[in-house]
Amino acid sequence: MNFENRVALITGAASLEGIGMSIARQLSKRGATVVLADINKNGVEAGANEIEGKGGKAYAVQLDVTDQKQVQSVVEEMVEKVGKIDIVVNNAGVSRPSRVQEITQNEWDLVLNVNLKGPFLLTQAVLPYMKENRYGRIVNLSSVSGKRGGGVFGGSHYSAAKAGLTGFTKAVAREVASYGITCNTVAPGLIGGTDITGGLMTEEMEQAIKLDIPVGRLGQVEDVSYAISFLASEGAGYITGEELDINGGSHID
Numbered sequence: 536m537n538f539e540n541r542v543a544l545i546t547g548a549a550s551l552e553g554i555g556m557s558i559a560r561q562l563s564k565r566g567a568t569v570v571l572a573d574i575n576k577n578g579v580e581a582g583a584n585e586i587e588g589k590g591g592k593a594y595a596v597q598l599d600v601t602d603q604k605q606v607q608s609v610v611e612e613m614v615e616k617v618g619k620i621d622i623v624v625n626n627a628g629v630s631r632p633s634r635v636q637e638i639t640q641n642e643w644d645l646v647l648n649v650n651l652k653g654p655f656l657l658t659q660a661v662l663p664y665m666k667e668n669r670y671g672r673i674v675n676l677s678s679v680s681g682k683r684g685g686g687v688f689g690g691s692h693y694s695a696a697k698a699g700l701t702g703f704t705k706a707v708a709r710e711v712a713s714y715g716i717t718c719n720t721v722a723p724g725l726i727g728g729t730d731i732t733g734g735l736m737t738e739e740m741e742q743a744i745k746l747d748i749p750v751g752r753l754g755q756v757e758d759v760s761y762a763i764s765f766l767a768s769e770g771a772g773y774i775t776g777e778e779l780d781i782n783g784g785s786h787i788d
């Protein structure tokens with residue numbers, strides 16, 4: 536996979552341990568210019584420094600993916616600076632382990648807005664540029680929670696948002712296919728060591744979860760970022776509207 540002369544915008548890339556930074560590392564080491572966008576400014580600056588320190592090209596931008604004006608202006612600013620955006624990875628996400636009767640409207644809105652409205656806003660903002668170039672790769676982060684009914688750390692709002700994102704992705708894929716733009720999702724199972732679990736994972740939980748994973752271990756961020764790199768590559772141009780499971784066989788459908 537070669538990403539030379541490609542520009543990739545990755546949301547939710549503030550944590551050095553997170554999936555977003557792992558995607559940025561994968562794409563950067565194969566030649567891409569990466570734009571790290573997150574609500575957490577310090578985090579993306581640290582990530583961009585790491586990539587530049589290794590000889591890559593990276594930009595850090597503060598972005599709340601739920602704010603249409605910010606999304607629009609970040610896309611415009613980056614196109615002006617770098618010339619284009621070839622790849623978008625809608626990776627920003629939040630999760631709350633609440634049971635359905637405990638979910639407040641505010642929490643529902645937060646989870647739906649970050650996980651579902653954010654990818655809609657960014658897709659809408661970037662499509663005119665991708666269409667003009669007749670090239671684009673959009674990869675959205677769904678989750679096994681959206682398919683099997685709940686997750687360990689995500690409630691019904693998280694499942695609803697991720698299942699919604701899968702439907703959104705399929706519809707967009709069909710709409711934009713004739714412009715050389717693909718739109719796919721990945722659906723990871725539980726990935727160890729990232730912040731989204733909110734520090735709630737205990738050793739006992741981890742052991743119990745592993746028993747249900749045929750591959751015999753928790754997922755790692757590299758498992759996800761490698762699969763995303765494939766879907767973001769030029770050679771994956773005939774794959775669109777697809778959902779790629781990354782769960783060690785814990786959910787096979």
Ligand SMILES: NC(=O)c1ccc[n+]([C@@H]2O[C@H](COP(=O)([O-])OP(=O)(O)OC[C@H]3O[C@@H](n4cnc5c(N)ncnc54)[C@H](O)[C@@H]3O)[C@@H](O)[C@H]2O)c1
Nearest residue numbers: 547549553554574599600626627628678725726729730731
């Ligand atoms: N870790 C897992 O087990 C797992 C499993 C399936 C899917 N996912 C998905 O993978 C993605 C990355 O998660 P992660 O595990 O790396 O966790 P993470 O917490 O490191 O990454 C999420 C990022 O989203 C950012 N974010 C939150 N709200 C935002 C907003 N309004 N605007 C911009 N950025 C915002 C956070 O600051 C954070 O950097 C998420 O979409 C998550 O739902 C994770």
